[in-house]
Amino acid sequence: MAPMLEQTEAVTAGPVPDPMLPVPYRIQRVKQETGDTFTLEILPEDPSQGFTFAPGQFNMLYVFGVGEVPISISSDPGNVPLLKHTTRVVGTVTKAMRQLKRGEVMGIRGPFGSHWPVEEATGRDVVIVAGGIGLAPLRPALYRLMAERSKFRRIVLLYGTRTPEDMLYRHELERWRGKFDLEIQVTVDRAASTWRGNVGVVTTMIGRAPFDPSNTLAMLCGPEIMMRFTVMELLKRGVAAECVYLSAERNMKCGIGFCGHCQYGPTFVCKDGPVFALPSIAAILGKSEI
Amino acid sequence: MKVPTQRAKTAEPSHVGDSFVVEREHLEQLLQALVSRSYELVGPTLRDGAIVYDHLTSTADLPSGWTDEQAGGKYRLQRRQDQALFGYAVGPHSWKKFLFPPQQRLWQAARNGKGLQILPAEEQAEPKYAFFGVRACELHAIAIQDKVYLEGQFVDPGYKARRENLFVVAVNCGQAGGTCFCASMNTGPKATSGFDLALTELLQDGRHCFVVEVGSVRGAEILSAVPHQPASDADRQQAERILDHTARHMGRQLDTLGIKELLYRNYEHPRWDDVTQRCLTCANCTIVCPTCFCTTVEDVTDLTGEHAERWRRWDSCFTVDFSYIHGGSVRATPRSRYRQWMTHKLATWIDQFGVSGCVGCGRCITWCPVGIDITVEAGAIRASDSIKAPPDQSKDSP
Numbered sequence: 001m002a003p004m005l006e007q008t009e010a011v012t013a014g015p016v017p018d019p020m021l022p023v024p025y026r027i028q029r030v031k032q033e034t035g036d037t038f039t040l041e042i043l044p045e046d047p048s049q050g051f052t053f054a055p056g057q058f059n060m061l062y063v064f065g066v067g068e069v070p071i072s073i074s075s076d077p078g079n080v081p082l083l084k085h086t087t088r089v090v091g092t093v094t095k096a097m098r099q100l101k102r103g104e105v106m107g108i109r110g111p112f113g114s115h116w117p118v119e120e121a122t123g124r125d126v127v128i129v130a131g132g133i134g135l136a137p138l139r140p141a142l143y144r145l146m147a148e149r150s151k152f153r154r155i156v157l158l159y160g161t162r163t164p165e166d167m168l169y170r171h172e173l174e175r176w177r178g179k180f181d182l183e184i185q186v187t188v189d190r191a192a193s194t195w196r197g198n199v200g201v202v203t204t205m206i207g208r209a210p211f212d213p214s215n216t217l218a219m220l221c222g223p224e225i226m227m228r229f230t231v232m233e234l235l236k237r238g239v240a241a242e243c244v245y246l247s248a249e250r251n252m253k254c255g256i257g258f259c260g261h262c263q264y265g266p267t268f269v270c271k272d273g274p275v276f277a278l279p280s281i282a283a284i285l286g287k288s289e290i
Numbered sequence: 291m292k293v294p295t296q297r298a299k300t301a302e303p304s305h306v307g308d309s310f311v312v313e314r315e316h317l318e319q320l321l322q323a324l325v326s327r328s329y330e331l332v333g334p335t336l337r338d339g340a341i342v343y344d345h346l347t348s349t350a351d352l353p354s355g356w357t358d359e360q361a362g363g364k365y366r367l368q369r370r371q372d373q374a375l376f377g378y379a380v381g382p383h384s385w386k387k388f389l390f391p392p393q394q395r396l397w398q399a400a401r402n403g404k405g406l407q408i409l410p411a412e413e414q415a416e417p418k419y420a421f422f423g424v425r426a427c428e429l430h431a432i433a434i435q436d437k438v439y440l441e442g443q444f445v446d447p448g449y450k451a452r453r454e455n456l457f458v459v460a461v462n463c464g465q466a467g468g469t470c471f472c473a474s475m476n477t478g479p480k481a482t483s484g485f486d487l488a489l490t491e492l493l494q495d496g497r498h499c500f501v502v503e504v505g506s507v508r509g510a511e512i513l514s515a516v517p518h519q520p521a522s523d524a525d526r527q528q529a530e531r532i533l534d535h536t537a538r539h540m541g542r543q544l545d546t547l548g549i550k551e552l553l554y555r556n557y558e559h560p561r562w563d564d565v566t567q568r569c570l571t572c573a574n575c576t577i578v579c580p581t582c583f584c585t586t587v588e589d590v591t592d593l594t595g596e597h598a599e600r601w602r603r604w605d606s607c608f609t610v611d612f613s614y615i616h617g618g619s620v621r622a623t624p625r626s627r628y629r630q631w632m633t634h635k636l637a638t639w640i641d642q643f644g645v646s647g648c649v650g651c652g653r654c655i656t657w658c659p660v661g662i663d664i665t666v667e668a669g670a671i672r673a674s675d676s677i678k679a680p681p682d683q684s685k686d687s688p
Contacts, residue, residue: 020446022408024407254585256444
């Protein structure tokens with residue numbers, strides 16, 4: 001860490017850039033995804049503003065006068081600077097965000113945090129386990145995997161939602177499935193009698209999902225309890241702990257390790273996470289109120 | 291260095307590591323040397339029944355002849371028998387309020403039509419502080435906050451500017467407070483680095499003077515404006531004796547051996563339920579703590595709705611909101627919030643920053659309204675640690 005400070009000083013030799021200053025981005029499109037989720041598509045106001053990110057990283061999104069929230073980037077890392085953020089309406093800021101219209105401007109800081117180890121999956125099976133909105137931070141990884149599909153073996157998405165109507169990115173998933181690039185298994189908590197798919201928790205699908213446990217990389221994102229039981233099932237099938245990655249969520253006020261809110265045991269979710277290799281948080285995963 | 295027999299009023303140029311003696315009546319010139327170099331002088335002064343850190347204009351503002359009595363949940367000022375300027379321990383303030391202000395405007399934003407303009411906080415020069423009377427534990431606390439704001443991937447520009455401008459006059463502690471345990475934390479009572487000048491107050495046989503150690507070239511330059519003479523062996527020995535006495539009279543102690551592992555394996559210890567019966571989750575401990583750095587942000591708009599500001603202010607992990615994510619707070623119970631605070635101070639901090647988050651200043655003990663004592667809580671967990679540390683292979687123990 002110290003060498004980075006010296007480097008910064010050497011390059012700027014004066015005032016350092018303020019990491020708390022948002023950059024204006026203009027909304028290109030607001031897309032309702034499901035009943036309570038929507039996607040904002042944004043472009044930087046300054047066209048010269050570059051942006052690169054790795055799958056799994058997040059941005060801090062600022063709504064004028066209302067506040068700032070951390071939201072994972074859910075767009076294609078190969079198609080920047082257009083950024084998409086899918087989020088659920090859950091609080092003051094996301095509620096205000098949903099009211100924003102095409103053409104309005106918001107503030108962005110980022111990208112922050114760790115990322116999914118897509119490169120490490122080369123030559124291996126990939127199991128992606130998502131719960132609800134947890135698919136959003138995983139979609140950039142899917143784009144990356146699909147862009148270089150031949151580098152990987154089987155790619156399996158196990159996806160649990162509350163109802164069939166809560167499925168995100170349905171058309172895209174069906175397109176990938178249609179090309180036999182992606183095996184998808186969906187399960188829902190409840191459904192009308194017309195639903196012919198699985199009903200139940202996503203963890204029940206792991207035992208019979210088509211992957212080779214000895215050569216698999218797993219990426220998990222969803223409610224903490226879902227990830228905890230998914231981890232147990234994956235380990236039971238013989239996936240090594242160091243091949244399991246999960247994305248954690250905590251309150252964040254800064255995204256850069258200053259505010260202290262996102263602490264999860266010894267880690268800061270904003271800079272050590274949000275994507276963690278299982279061994280780094282195994283000791284605290286599942287402990288209550290950490 | 292040879293000790294000259296003759297007392298020179300302005301000695302030869304001083305060097306880092308050298309020690310000199312400045313008489314009490316000349317200390318004023320040290321303060322004025324700093325003021326004349328446009329430093330904003332802050333240090334201990336008496337206010338509202340406590341010794342706080344505030345602006346100083348002269349040595350007359352220092353709490354001459356005062357001391358403090360400190361215990362769990364207790365702080366009282368008392369008169370001393372002498373006119374010592376630094377005859378007390380640390381009070382409710384710490385220097386973080388200057389380097390890392392409790393409230394800061396981060397930026398302003400203006401709406402223009404559908405657009406949005408973000409303006410950095412007003413272009414004002416950061417203050418150039420001289421801290422007068424920084425204790426060893428506090429130097430460590432500053433170094434710990436440096437790790438948060440300067441030594442990670444991101445740098446806080448305001449903190450960096452204030453920190454770079456800073457001049458530090460440290461004071462070695464002539465007596466330990468009732469809740470002090472810096473000796474346990476290896477952070478005091480002697481200032482060993484991170485200062486420009488370090489004073490040890492000598493008061494004996496009618497003589498009142500300060501042994502001054504030079505810690506930087508800037509410190510040497512300031513000292514050159516003040517009458518001083520090389521410290522004699524006797525002066526240095528007396529200073530060492532004072533510090534030795536202070537170290538042996540700590541009001542508290544904390545066994546830090548393997549403390550990280552101790553707390554990591556005791557997340558479910560019944561002592562957390564016990565402390566919950568007493569903790570008011572008032573956040574006093576986090577506010578007085580010189581290393582606690584947590585903040586929150588507030589967004590405000592004016593009446594027109596065209597102008598918004600973002601403010602950062604100190605926050606505390608003892609509030610319910612602190613860990614709020616959609617659906618509720620992660621740490622909803624006081625038990626988990628006290629556990630978070632203490633485990634962070636003494637254990638997770640070590641993984642995060644390579645040092646303990648506790649410097650043994652004792653403020654959290656003194657200013658806890660119910661006198662919860664971090665040394666007692668950690669000690670209680672150690673005393674009934676159900677999982678003993680792995681046996682030491684090197685010893686012939688059963």
